[in-house]
Structures are given as structure tokens and as C-alpha cells.
Amino acid sequence: MARTLIEIPIILGLSIEVYLILIIIAVPIFFFWSWFLKKHIKVDRTRKIATWSATLIVTPIIYLGIIMLFLFGITYSPKRDFDKSQWLTDREGRFEMADDIISSNMLTSKDSNQVKQLLGEPIRGSNNTWIYDMGMGGGGLGFLFHSLIIKFENEKVITVEHATIRD
Numbered sequence: 001m002a003r004t005l006i007e008i009p010i011i012l013g014l015s016i017e018v019y020l021i022l023i024i025i026a027v028p029i030f031f032f033w034s035w036f037l038k039k040h041i042k043v044d045r046t047r048k049i050a051t052w053s054a055t056l057i058v059t060p061i062i063y064l065g066i067i068m069l070f071l072f073g074i075t076y077s078p079k080r081d082f083d084k085s086q087w088l089t090d091r092e093g094r095f096e097m098a099d100d101i102i103s104s105n106m107l108t109s110k111d112s113n114q115v116k117q118l119l120g121e122p123i124r125g126s127n128n129t130w131i132y133d134m135g136m137g138g139g140g141l142g143f144l145f146h147s148l149i150i151k152f153e154n155e156k157v158i159t160v161e162h163a164t165i166r167d
Contacts, residue, residue: 022063095136111156131150
């Protein structure tokens with residue numbers, strides 16, 4: 001079994017960092033509730049119980065909220081409506097237009113010449129499948145490489161897919 005230089009203790013299934021973060025959040029929360037409840041509850045014992053109870057309830061909720069905001073922030077991928085001039089000039093930002101291209105069915109039943117008019121030349125392709133590079137981004141802590149895959153049948157577009165490869 002490999003040993004690391006620093007052993008981080010785990011208590012009740014959570015590493016010590018989680019408890020330290022909770023304490024950092026709890027201290028200002030405690031003082032806020034103490035200040036707020038001092039104005040509304042005159043009985044000292046009741047105010048102390050209410051302050052501790054509110055701190056113990058609100059602190060994990062705020063911690064979870066911070067984690068959810070962090071996860072949303074790193075996984076957020078902007079969306080834009082399809083714009084032919086932006087598509088042709090901004091190769092790295094094309095992936096932002098993929099959802100609009102697919103949901104609007106703008107390519108469905110079009111022939112290869114009509115697709116080339118809208119999107120330009122594909123980077124790879126055969127008679128039945130064309131692939132357009134849509135840049136990279138929106139992968140959170142890693143990178144996502146985006147491609148638009150267009151499949152033809154009887155010289156007409158039948159499916160359009162947004163494919164991603166995680167780095």
C-alpha cells in the first residue's frame with residue numbers, strides 16, 4: 001500500500017478539509033444569527049439555543065449551495081443562436097451554436113450543396129458522413145473537443161449530432 005507524505009484524516013466519511021470549510025462558514029453565520037436574534041428574542045437561554053440551532057442548520061445549506069454554484073460554474077457551456085458569419089469566422093466558438101443547429105432542424109432534408117453553403121467545407125467526410133470541427137471548451141476542469149456529425153441518406157441530411165471528446 002502506497003503512503004503519501006501527508007495523511008489527511010477522514011472523520012465520519014468526510015475529510016478534515018470539509019470540516020475546516022464548515023467552521024469558516026459557521027463563524028460569520030453564528031455572529032449574524034447572534035446579532036439578528038438579539039433584537040427579536042429577549043430571553044438569553046432561548047436566544048442561545050436559537051442561535052446555535054440556526055447556525056447548525058444554515059451552515060451545511062450554505063456549504064452545499066457553494067458547491068452547487070462551483071459545479072454549475074465549471075460545467076457551464078454558453079449557447080448561441082446559429083449565425084453563418086460567426087460560424088465561418090469563429091472556429092473555436094462554433095460549439096456554442098450546436099444546440100441551435102440541431103434543435104431547429106435547419107439541416108434536415110438539405111442536400112450536400114445546401115449544407116456547404118451554410119457551414120462551409122467539412123474537415124472530414126465521406127459520401128454518407130461529414131464532420132465539422134467546432135472547437136474546444138465547456139469541459140469544466142478538462143477540455144471538450146466538439147464536432148458536428150452530419151449523416152446523409154439518399155443525398156439528404158437525415159441526422160445531425162453534437163459529439164464531444166473529453167481530454
